[in-house]
Amino acid sequence: MSQHIEITPEVVKEHGLTPEEYEIILDRVGRVPNINELGIFSVMWSEHCSYKSSRRHLGKFLTTGERVIQGPGENAGVIDINDGDAIIFKMESHNHPSYIEPYQGAATGVGGIMRDVFTMGARPIALMNALRFGEPGHWKTKQLVTGVVAGIGGYGNCVGVPTVGGETNFHKGYNGNILVNAMCVGLARTDNIFLSAAKGVGNPIFYVGSKTGRDGIHGATMASAEFDDDSEEKRPTVQVGDPFTEKLLIEACLELMATDAIIAIQDMGAAGLTSSSIEMADKGGVGIKLDLDLVPQREVGMTPYEMMLSESQERMLMVIQPGKEQLALDIFEKWELDVAEIGITTDTGQLVLTHKGETVCDIPIAPLADDAPNLDRPHTPTPARPIIKAEDIDVPSDFNAVMMQMITSPDIASKRWIWEQYDRHVMADTVDSSQSGGDAAIVRIHGSNKAVAITTDVTPRYCFADPYEGGKQCVAETWRNLTCVGADPIAITDCLNFGNPERPEIMGQFVGCIDGMNEACRAFDYPVVSGNVSLYNETNGVAIPPTPAVGGVGLIPDLSAHSKISGAQDGDTLVMIGETLGWLGSSLYLTEIEDREDGAPPPTDLALEKKNGDFVRGLIRDGKIHAAHDCSDGGLAITTAELSLSSNIGSHLNAPTDIAAHAYFFGEDQARYVLSVDKDIAADMVQAASDAGIKASVVGTVGGTRVSAAGAHDVALDDLRGKHEGWLPGLMNQKAT
């Protein structure tokens, strides 16, 4: 792109800037910007970088807490897990690129989130992912699943960080816009955490990592627009990942971080060199001068515009302590990484770029961050849905068929085909992973007897039916998941995937979900420490279901007291903590068996959640539980079936007393857990719960080779397993028609 492009209203529009926004730019720059300057404003003020539609709402979140060391605003959130150890984590979307180029889109999503975490001084120790695809039968789904899964595995496996869990859903609402949300969890020392503020004047700026190419130019702008039928033409704006370089970058950065050479460090993510340099300068209150001729370049003849907007992967920017340059160079040379000193911090407050002896950009930094649009978009609440009563839904005539259909439904069926392609064991600290089908992954802190529990969750059909209740529920479910393995839930990261915020009903979903999530965070003292917003998830005007994916992290202080879903033993008694009322509205049962997606979703009573969850965690800590599983999609029957599948032993559920069988076994009332406990202590446990004012009851037994429920299904465990394991391979191995 030539330096001397005239800035016409068309050019401004092509950069996604409104005339009003352009007026502000004219005022702040004090003249007509050149094309480089316009490009920089354009990406910094894009939805993706500026959070212009979401910022004012995100501000409502609980973001502080006893264990919070760093909340939102840095590359990732940081929490204290005792003994001087810190966990650094974040989840981020890579939806748009993954739809266009699934392998590279997903791979670079994993790479990007890992950089956010090791940039702050953490060694990545676990990866998770929350995936949402279109209908299984949609012509594009199979290809997208294949590519996304291969991309996640291809990147994470090579870098050598275990992918320990996640979730995968299928729904027609994602036919034109899949969701790929990747989460990374890292381990650091509380006294060695690195931030991005470029403090001090006259300090050298280092560029490290891959060379800059023409890939991904304007990726952030792409992520800030809707798709249409021509979106595939945007393939060239998808970046290409190189996990090998990432691995070298991790090792080199961690080695350098063990010295005192780094003042500030930032990865080059969305909007590459532009956002990294501006964020560092803005936070440090300094100016920055870069000589673009010194930037390592992959291609010849790159213009300043291309260099500043490139989203080439595996690149870092850092401000180095003067006098430590050689130390840094030696470490990067050892790891055979490209490195260059490309600039210096200044006291001008300006971003100054030179190229071939010419100044090609000279703009004030503060307005790029401070004056970014902060919109109060109109939002209309989602209309409340009627409550569906169990008696209005027919009792099925064949419960065995119901059970088989539920266990093979896309959301419940085994995802082994996916997670067997991920290395879940590298680093040798994976205590539990997708392999068991449990509620949360467990990753030991190396060399200790404590562990972090990690989970991702959201139920989009609830969020679609009632954003506020859905928002409460997704936070509550992650809290429950962590509780089920015996962890103290500490904090969450979120990945807020929604449609076009310019539509009031979409903005209403967004605001509703945030309000619900925030209320749950406050009820559990379970703050949001990092996150990401992905809007414009629409194709041809059809929005995805609202999907605020939540990644929860908790601490298991002592692994001698934890729980897994796979521990149920012959002769155990099944105890339900919580109360079953038989809520079928917006349930998986209604979707799968009645082909209906209506009705209000189950309400989440946060005080009840807290009480029941704390009780369950106490039982686990006291060593009284063989296995625990929270009751969610598919209700008591599916929860118990999953427990049987994981523990490889049959189970039997007793008949309900005063609720219709289909509602009792498949209803999705919240705040419930199924526990497998020694039969000799079950009665005392129920009594203890009752004494504590908690609803608890014996609901069944463990043993035998069948999965059954009185008055409902009775199927062989092996048949159930065959169906559960067979669905996804069956889909993926189908020949194209």
Place this chain on the structure above:
Amino acid sequence: MKTAVIVFPASNCSRDAAVALEQATGKAPEMVWHRENELPDGVAFVVLPGGFSYGDYLRCGAMAANSPIVKDLVKKAGNGLAIAGFCNGFQVLTESGLLPGALMRNKNLKFVCKPQALEITNTKTRFTSGYKGTEDVIFPVAHHDGNYFADDETLNLLEGEGRVLFKYKDNPNGSLRDIAGISNAGGNVFGMMPHPERAIDPLHGGTDGVNMFKSIIESL
């Protein structure tokens, strides 16, 4: 007892191997960088760890096989130095010619990670002497290119000489004759795709790998 782990760029399992060696010997191994020209003095056993050395570019293990330190290993293997390669380490051993055959892409073309049952087909080796041989063991596998290939003559030779140490039950990758691990003619170099170093801890993947490290250390 001095042991060593070779560290290539992107040797992801070097720490896992080091933990296993320290557990077996009571002493942390030397971590030897790929650019070194020689092993430190006195090293009696070397592990080539799993991972993606040099990003698996060109061919898995091909670039590592040409690194300065592996040239030294090839020399010392001829003098009887004990060497084991796991996963990527096995690929480095075949690429360097220390072991015969090649590891091709998995038959179904996908990465596979799972607990893998193995039959121990020869317990009279320094790598397997601690096993009774009557029991199957479970080691995790995690690889994209573990499909063992060699010509019939080589396969017959390996089997005839008892150099196939482990075979897969329910072959996960298409390896010929279900071969999971083999040794050289001298019996001092051994490679396998599964990860015994990930099976030394009851909390993580079981303890079936402990005996392998014990066997090796006792043989030295």
